[in-house]
Amino acid sequence: MDKFLHFISQTGFANIELSSLVMMVIALFLLYLGIAKKYEPLLLVPISFGMLLVNFPLSPLMALPDNGQPGGLFHYLYLGIELGIYPPLIFLGIGALTDFSPLISNPKTLLLGAAAQVGIFGTFLGALALGFTAMEAGSIGIIGGADGPTAIYLSSQMAPHLLGAISVAAYSYMALVPIIQPPIMRLLTTKKERIIVMEDLRETSKRERILFPIIVILITGFFLPTALPLLGMLMLGNLFRECGVTERLSKASQNELNNIIVIFLGLTVGAKCSAYYFLTVETIQIIVLGLLAFAMGTATGVLMGKVLCKATGGKVNPLIGAAGVSAVPMSARVCQTVGQKENPSNFLLMFAMGPNVGGVIGSAIAAGIFLAVL
Amino acid sequence: MYGIEAINEANGWNLTILAISVVFISLIILSLIISQLHRILAVWDERTKLLPQNLAPEKKDAEEMRKHEGGGKGQASPTPTSPEDINETTAMWEAAAAWSPLIERLDDPFLLADLYKLAAENDFPHPHLTISRLRYESILVPVENQRFTFKYERAGKPDIQ
Numbered sequence: 184m185d186k187f188l189h190f191i192s193q194t195g196f197a198n199i200e201l202s203s204l205v206m207m208v209i210a211l212f213l214l215y216l217g218i219a220k221k222y223e224p225l226l227l228v229p230i231s232f233g234m235l236l237v238n239f240p241l242s243p244l245m246a247l248p249d250n251g252q253p254g255g256l257f258h259y260l261y262l263g264i265e266l267g268i269y270p271p272l273i274f275l276g277i278g279a280l281t282d283f284s285p286l287i288s289n290p291k292t293l294l295l296g297a298a299a300q301v302g303i304f305g306t307f308l309g310a311l312a313l314g315f316t317a318m319e320a321g322s323i324g325i326i327g328g329a330d331g332p333t334a335i336y337l338s339s340q341m342a343p344h345l346l347g348a349i350s351v352a353a354y355s356y357m358a359l360v361p362i363i364q365p366p367i368m369r370l371l372t373t374k375k376e377r378i379i380v381m382e383d384l385r386e387t388s389k390r391e392r393i394l395f396p397i398i399v400i401l402i403t404g405f406f407l408p409t410a411l412p413l414l415g416m417l418m419l420g421n422l423f424r425e426c427g428v429t430e431r432l433s434k435a436s437q438n439e440l441n442n443i444i445v446i447f448l449g450l451t452v453g454a455k456c457s458a459y460y461f462l463t464v465e466t467i468q469i470i471v472l473g474l475l476a477f478a479m480g481t482a483t484g485v486l487m488g489k490v491l492c493k494a495t496g497g498k499v500n501p502l503i504g505a506a507g508v509s510a511v512p513m514s515a516r517v518c519q520t521v522g523q524k525e526n527p528s529n530f531l532l533m534f535a536m537g538p539n540v541g542g543v544i545g546s547a548i549a550a551g552i553f554l555a556v557l
Numbered sequence: 558m559y560g561i562e563a564i565n566e567a568n569g570w571n572l573t574i575l576a577i578s579v580v581f582i583s584l585i586i587l588s589l590i591i592s593q594l595h596r597i598l599a600v601w602d603e604r605t606k607l608l609p610q611n612l613a614p615e616k617k618d619a620e621e622m623r624k625h626e627g628g629g630k631g632q633a634s635p636t637p638t639s640p641e642d643i644n645e646t647t648a649m650w651e652a653a654a655a656w657s658p659l660i661e662r663l664d665d666p667f668l669l670a671d672l673y674k675l676a677a678e679n680d681f682p683h684p685h686l687t688i689s690r691l692r693y694e695s696i697l698v699p700v701e702n703q704r705f706t707f708k709y710e711r712a713g714k715p716d717i718q
Contacts (some may be wrong), residue, residue, distance in 0.1 A: 290592045291588055293584045294581075294585065297580050297581050300580050301577060304573040304576050307569065307572075308570075308573055311564045311567050312560050312561070313563075314558065316567075317569075317572075320569075390598055391595055394594060398594070402586055402587050403583055406583045541584070548579070548580050548584070549580055557572075
């Protein structure tokens, strides 16, 4: 009988807490969004499943090593985030997957990528005003970069206790780009601006594409060494893709390595979403601030697009400024959709890819600045 | 501490201005360099025109070729006029045939610098001489922007009886 009672006391039923149940419901809801609504499924499915697994009562997955016994699986996988390994490796894959030609042929769109980062710093101020510490505020602000790996990297280095809320907010808003961005884009532009047809991009040579990652690293590496873990891997991945002599490494970065890291990253981010860390007032504040950051980044990108439109005599469609928030390639697709609604013969996708990949570089630089000064 | 007071306490305004400035300055510099990159590469491709004549590789090649062909005296004849010339021309077309697979590996039109590099990588002997001669025979023909094309129809062995 004692053994039976002992067994009962070791089950989840005997140890259930309301907060854990709430987290499990949230996890199942995110799982539903990922599978049924296809909102960033490659990330939301492992994140929400990781969240579900760690919120079972007495779940050993995040257990620390104790009395000579090894720790839980997620405890060890989490070292990849804690030590800043997974996000740069994700960037390696992104670099190998990204064609920077639209940016190389139209480099002024980098300014749109820069402008869209203003949301990060505006939200940083907002978070400070709400009583967060400078490091926490920086980690929250980076949600405005709409770049999951960057947000995870920065919060793991500066505010690991907020990692779960920040990463869930970042990926949720990235998934909600088609809902959040269009109203802001329409609000800040006139119909005349939205129908602007941009001139064709010039073709880039292979040598330009090979030199691009090297130049980016030489400049940003001297300006901001703290951005090198992210930008260095991004550019290495791109060099694998473009140099033409490392096809196998490029394919491995794009596929096998990237997919493995996405699984580890997703599971361990979910594992940080235990009720203890997640069900707090701060989480709600982070969700609201994240939305503010994202909206502000979109707005400043579009406003810079308007400035470029004026400066070039109407040759730049300001809508592409919204793609300055990273979210590759979803925000570029949103620009295409909004532009095409006004002018069905307008194809903005390739033009929007310039600020889009510029935004990836910009948000990595912003993260590097926070790491350097906070 | 909350509100403006909290922002001031953390030097929030200064940090924000500094951070925005760094993002813009670094991306503007990057943008300027990238916008000039294709021009820099075009200048690099035309360096032979920009260099003083005595340093231009083509001129040196030509001198080397003339030296090889007759101790610097006279011009090589475009058509064979003697048995030696016939042998040399035959060897030229053999060289052209040997080089054509190498040239197939390059984009068309291509830069001579790329061809020199590929020849060096594959240990082709006397690349300067051979390329100069291929140009002389109009097998390698300039097209645009210092780029060349290889006339395969001219590289076939002629019917020399």
